[in-house]
Amino acid sequence: DVKVTQSxxxxxxxxxxxxxxECVQDMDHENMFWYRQDPGLGLRLIYFSYDVKMKEKGDIxxxxxVSREKKERFSLILESASTNQTSMYLCASITATxxxxxxxxxxxxxxxxx
Amino acid sequence: KQEVTQIPAALSVPxxxxxxxxxxFTDSAIYNLQWFRQxxxxxxxxxxxxxxSQREQTSGRLNASLDKSSGRSTLYIAASQPxxxxxxxxxxxSGGSYIPTFGRGTSLIVHP
Numbered sequence: 001d002v003k004v005t006q007s008x009x010x011x012x013x014x015x016x017x018x019x020x021x022e023c024v025q026d027m028d029h030e031n032m033f034w035y036r037q038d039p040g041l042g043l044r045l046i047y048f049s050y051d052v053k054m055k056e057k058g059d060i061x062x063x064x065x066v067s068r069e070k071k072e073r074f075s076l077i078l079e080s081a082s083t084n085q086t087s088m089y090l091c092a093s094i095t096a097t098x099x100x101x102x103x104x105x106x107x108x109x110x111x112x113x114x
Numbered sequence: 115k116q117e118v119t120q121i122p123a124a125l126s127v128p129x130x131x132x133x134x135x136x137x138x139f140t141d142s143a144i145y146n147l148q149w150f151r152q153x154x155x156x157x158x159x160x161x162x163x164x165x166x167s168q169r170e171q172t173s174g175r176l177n178a179s180l181d182k183s184s185g186r187s188t189l190y191i192a193a194s195q196p197x198x199x200x201x202x203x204x205x206x207x208s209g210g211s212y213i214p215t216f217g218r219g220t221s222l223i224v225h226p
Contacts, residue, residue, distance in 0.1 A: 006157075031212055042218035043203070058213075090157055094212050100146050100165045101212035103205065105158040 002027045004093045006106035013113050019078040021109050023091030031094040031101070032074035033058075034066065036087040037108075043090065049074055081113045116141045116208050120217035127194060127224055135189040135220045137204035145207045147180050147187045148214065152201045161202075162189070194224045 007022035025032065033048040035058075045058030047066040055066050063085060067075045078085055091106040117140045127133060137147070146165045150158040162171045162178040164187065170179040177190040187204055201221045205214035 033213070035216075040218070043216040045213065048213065088155075092158075092214070094207075094214070096145075096212050100163070101207045101214070102146075102160070102163055103148060103158075103207070103214050104160065105150075107157040108155070110155065 002104045004106040011111045017081045021076040023074045025093035029093040029095045033092040034076045035090045086113045116215040118217040124221045133191040137187040139185045139206040142182045148205045150203045
């Protein structure tokens, strides 16, 4: 089974802190994604990566950056955490075998910024 | 830009009912349509994936259909159970990087 693992289920950070959210997948997928999920707004794409050291902005990249130094690991960085970044963060890994992408998700990280 | 809409936003039904959840998308140039389940505070679990060339997929009591020409997919849940209570999301994958675009979900409660 494909496994996507996010480093923390719950995280509480202070305003202004630099925050790292880690995501690791074990199936050699090229494409990885970071979403945030908020009530009433659904899942919104923050950043994605289609290869090592490659990154693309999604719909809401402001206040975030990402790092992909190894194929299996995709990190989301909050440069200076703010209370409006309190949210559920979801990482996805996508395989496109045969040209039909299938998304696999981690368990989510509930981040609270105080 | 792909947009995905799910109707209804919430649904509450008694146990045993058959249900239909709806998903519509604006750009029919999709690779596939994927249905997920999300329990409170958890990540997304994939239920069914319908490739663009397929019309439907079945898994147990779940059946998903796809009509690309009309931009619609439906998830049919037969004989609903309290354990089916969760939020159901659909996602359409399109674009060069296979980006899944999600609907906002249907929150389902099945009461005994």
